[in-house]
Amino acid sequence: MVSKMESRKLYIKSMEKKFKEKPDDRKTEFYNYGTWRQSKRKTAYVEAAKKIEAERGIPGYNPDVGLAQGQRLLMPYQLNHTDYIVDMDDLHFMNNAAMQQIWDDMRRTVIVGMDMAHNILEKRLGKEVTPETINHYMELINHAMPGGAVIQEHMCEVNPEIASDCYVKFFTGDDELADQIDKRFLIDINKNFPEDQAEAIKNAIGKSSYQVVRVPTLVGRVCDGGTISRWSGMQIGMTMMGAYNMAAGEAATADFSYAAKHASVIEMSSFMPVRRARGSNEPGGMPFGVLADCVQSSRLYPDDPGRHTLEVIAAGAVVYDQIYLGSYMSGGVGFTQYASATYTDNILEDFVYYGIDYIKDKYGDFCTVEPTVANIEKISTDIAVYCLETYENYPTVMESHFGGSQRAACISAASGCATAMATGSATAGINAWYQSQLLHKEEMGRLGFYGYDLQDQCGSSNSFSFRSDEGLPFEMRGPNYPNYAMNVGHMSAYSGIATAPHAARGDAWTLSPLIKVAFSDNSLIFDFGHVVECYGKGAMREFVPAGERDAITP
Amino acid sequence: MAYKAQFAPGSSIISKNRRKYMDPDYQLKKLRSLSDEDIVLVLGHRAPGEDFKSVHPPLEEMGEPDCIIRELVEPTEGAKAGDRIRYVQFTDSVYSAPITPYQRAWAYCHRYRGIDTGTLSGRQIIEARERDVEKISKELIETEIFDPARTGIRGRTVHGHAVRLDENGLMFDAMRRYIYDATSGEVKYVKNMVGEPIDRPVSVGKPMADAELEKMTTMFRGDGVSINDDQEVIDVVNSVHWGRTFGGFKSVNRDGE
Numbered sequence: 001m002v003s004k005m006e007s008r009k010l011y012i013k014s015m016e017k018k019f020k021e022k023p024d025d026r027k028t029e030f031y032n033y034g035t036w037r038q039s040k041r042k043t044a045y046v047e048a049a050k051k052i053e054a055e056r057g058i059p060g061y062n063p064d065v066g067l068a069q070g071q072r073l074l075m076p077y078q079l080n081h082t083d084y085i086v087d088m089d090d091l092h093f094m095n096n097a098a099m100q101q102i103w104d105d106m107r108r109t110v111i112v113g114m115d116m117a118h119n120i121l122e123k124r125l126g127k128e129v130t131p132e133t134i135n136h137y138m139e140l141i142n143h144a145m146p147g148g149a150v151i152q153e154h155m156c157e158v159n160p161e162i163a164s165d166c167y168v169k170f171f172t173g174d175d176e177l178a179d180q181i182d183k184r185f186l187i188d189i190n191k192n193f194p195e196d197q198a199e200a201i202k203n204a205i206g207k208s209s210y211q212v213v214r215v216p217t218l219v220g221r222v223c224d225g226g227t228i229s230r231w232s233g234m235q236i237g238m239t240m241m242g243a244y245n246m247a248a249g250e251a252a253t254a255d256f257s258y259a260a261k262h263a264s265v266i267e268m269s270s271f272m273p274v275r276r277a278r279g280s281n282e283p284g285g286m287p288f289g290v291l292a293d294c295v296q297s298s299r300l301y302p303d304d305p306g307r308h309t310l311e312v313i314a315a316g317a318v319v320y321d322q323i324y325l326g327s328y329m330s331g332g333v334g335f336t337q338y339a340s341a342t343y344t345d346n347i348l349e350d351f352v353y354y355g356i357d358y359i360k361d362k363y364g365d366f367c368t369v370e371p372t373v374a375n376i377e378k379i380s381t382d383i384a385v386y387c388l389e390t391y392e393n394y395p396t397v398m399e400s401h402f403g404g405s406q407r408a409a410c411i412s413a414a415s416g417c418a419t420a421m422a423t424g425s426a427t428a429g430i431n432a433w434y435q436s437q438l439l440h441k442e443e444m445g446r447l448g449f450y451g452y453d454l455q456d457q458c459g460s461s462n463s464f465s466f467r468s469d470e471g472l473p474f475e476m477r478g479p480n481y482p483n484y485a486m487n488v489g490h491m492s493a494y495s496g497i498a499t500a501p502h503a504a505r506g507d508a509w510t511l512s513p514l515i516k517v518a519f520s521d522n523s524l525i526f527d528f529g530h531v532v533e534c535y536g537k538g539a540m541r542e543f544v545p546a547g548e549r550d551a552i553t554p
Numbered sequence: 555m556a557y558k559a560q561f562a563p564g565s566s567i568i569s570k571n572r573r574k575y576m577d578p579d580y581q582l583k584k585l586r587s588l589s590d591e592d593i594v595l596v597l598g599h600r601a602p603g604e605d606f607k608s609v610h611p612p613l614e615e616m617g618e619p620d621c622i623i624r625e626l627v628e629p630t631e632g633a634k635a636g637d638r639i640r641y642v643q644f645t646d647s648v649y650s651a652p653i654t655p656y657q658r659a660w661a662y663c664h665r666y667r668g669i670d671t672g673t674l675s676g677r678q679i680i681e682a683r684e685r686d687v688e689k690i691s692k693e694l695i696e697t698e699i700f701d702p703a704r705t706g707i708r709g710r711t712v713h714g715h716a717v718r719l720d721e722n723g724l725m726f727d728a729m730r731r732y733i734y735d736a737t738s739g740e741v742k743y744v745k746n747m748v749g750e751p752i753d754r755p756v757s758v759g760k761p762m763a764d765a766e767l768e769k770m771t772t773m774f775r776g777d778g779v780s781i782n783d784d785q786e787v788i789d790v791v792n793s794v795h796w797g798r799t800f801g802g803f804k805s806v807n808r809d810g811e
Contacts, residue, residue, distance in 0.1 A: 025718070028720070029720065031730065067728065067729075071728045071730075373808070381791075389777075392648070396718070399718055402715075404674065404715075434799075435792070443774045443781045444773060445653075445654025445656045445773055446646075446654050446655045446656060460795055460798035461799060464799065
């Protein structure tokens with residue numbers, strides 16, 4: 001058992017690349033790195049800022065007036081399970097086009113059921129709906145959704161170059177119908193998923209059919225997530241009238257509109273209460289299970305539950321921690337250093353795979369352990385102590401996660417994910433997260449920021465609560481759950497804990513088969529099957545995003 | 555039956571040290587001496603010799619209302635004088651610093667009155683009336699819970715607790731508030747808590763040897779005393795966890811009784 005665990009420790013290589021020193025040495029040198037000048041990025045920022053100041057006459061970025069950056073090595077970061085080694089500045093979402101796009105692609109998506117509209121056409125209006133009429137509708141909606149006019153003349157239309165990322169696709173659980181749909185519009189479940197997952201998904205969807213709408217990235221940026229279903233609903237309503245030759249004024253069009261804008265719409269997130277008010281399709285209202293289903297490693301690497309869990313954690317780190325809590329709710333630069341700990345340097349990677357080895361060695365297989373408190377405490381303690389002592393035995397690992405909150409997130413994520421995988425229960429996993437926090441505090445005599453001192457000290461009490469005003473199954477909770485609402489750094493791990501039991505069991509999805517299918521679409525700009533790798537491309541400036549305005553600028 | 559505080563569970567040297575530092579009846583060992591002026595210089599709240607700033611008149615002059623709580627609670631010297639609220643904050647290295655942020659909070663609450671503490675992963679602040687802060691600071695810096703190399707006196711830019719040590723074994727400080735004097739072997743503060751240069755260096759003494767620190771520390775460590783070697787500590791953690799998980803929902807104990 002030990003040798004297998006020893007053979008992992010990928011972080012040792014990451015540490016050697018980062019520091020170019022022995023990873024287990026306690027001593028090093030400081031104050032001789034040339035401050036910010038040691039960083040190519042920061043040096044370039046200074047040069048750029050000088051030009052900006054010369055042009056606009058207002059001073060801007062100048063590290064010489066802030067606290068001197070770079071008194072110690074400004075080390076690079078290796079992205080988990082990739083060879084990308086990147087500058088830390090390039091992990092701020094403002095500097096990383098891929099990180100912007102992962103959120104753009106979630107925000108600009110709605111899924112709209114087609115059964116209600118088809119029922120209205122067939123049962124109320126006596127019109128025929130066939131694969132041919134659906135194909136005709138799909139062609140028309142792909143003209144309308146980016147901003148083309150359908151039934152009115154003399155309209156102001158949108159330049160297709162500015163909306164080149166916009167389209168609508170179709171999926172169904174009915175193989176016979178799917179076979180007759182134009183392949184340009186079809187999300188092919190049989191092709192995209194392993195056979196067992198495809199069967200499970202098709203059984204869940206049945207003969208129902210859905211359209212997946214990708215509104216232009218720019219619409220989400222200029223307006224907000226709440227706009228997406230409105231933009232989509234308007235264009236779907238117009239297209240229905242156009243495709244099925246209906247009167248603009250007949251009463252059935254109201255039913256189409258209601259279906260397209262409300263009754264048949266599945267959004268990525270619900271709107272939030274006024275104290276944290278945001279519209280729907282904004283990150284704060286997105287349940288962890290939805291985020292888990294956006295990520296696609298479960299179908300691409302179905303035998304590697306660790307990878308899927310870690311990919312979801314990486315998605316949560318950027319969408320929830322860096323963008324939502326770090327910017328929607330806070331702002332500034334502090335959150336990147338903190339949140340990136342979960343997807344860099346193979347540290348959490350090692351912790352999660354240690355947990356997988358531990359489960360297999362101790363219990364034989366995933367999802368076999370009864371979720372008793374005694375079992376939760378045993379697994380959580382063993383994993384947490386391994387993680388704590390990794391930091392203590394490898395000073396460079398400790399230095400990589402130089403804030404206690406980084407360590408608290410990674411250690412408890414490992415405890416929570418391992419417990420969830422062992423028991424097959426995300427609820428047991430989140431209870432383990434809290435046990436791990438208590439143990440961490442007792443072992444080191446320190447933990448993290450305020451959230452760890454408050455919410456993580458009392459969170460055990462709501463981990464098993466399913467009452468509607470106090471809790472939900474963990475997969476259905478999200479950043480807006482009261483005990484989590486201010487807990488930056490936690491959201492990535494929570495997403496992983498929600499995912500872990502399903503990944504371990506080999507489930508085709510975590511919360512929604514519809515969302516899993518919608519994001520298996522290979523026309524998306526962001527690659528949801530390779531989240532961390534995409535971040536690396538963004539950091540290296542290899543990623544081509546959508547939403548650029550070149551077509552309308554000088 | 556008189557209650558006898560246990561303070562902290564466990565049988566390891568780590569647990570014993572925790573109990574010692576938290577027990578107000580235990581006299582912290584004095585290891586070094588600093589003058590009152592040294593303390594004022596390092597804290598940087600006032601210039602040496604400058605009067606304390608006050609935010610209200612002395613309590614004796616205020617004609618306080620008749621109040622049983624005021625009769626029960628003896629004001630601190632700083633409160634009596636009307637001092638403003640100031641602070642001292644320490645960063646404790648993970649490399650066997652004698653005390654940790656949580657231990658500080660617990661020890662402070664047992665040892666001092668009229669205080670407010672705040673705990674994060676690397677540093678711990680204690681706020682109180684200014685002359686009380688100076689008195690508390692003197693004890694905290696002069697005694698065994700302070701090591702010149704592994705404990706930092708830092709008002710801001712506090713990181714360093716988890717960063718490796720420099721070639722002299724000193725904890726990293728981005729503001730370089732202290733230096734190692736190779737001639738004397740002492741650590742000297744050349745800046746105050748918030749990083750402003752001070753008029754003269756203030757020595758806080760020689761760093762303790764690693765072996766000595768390992769006997770004094772309150773941290774379990776993978777390369778020291780493992781928490782796995784002190785089962786009672788883990789049992790108490792699990793007891794707290796069980797209580798918080800089920801306390802509000804089930805009136806039964808861990809064995810289902």
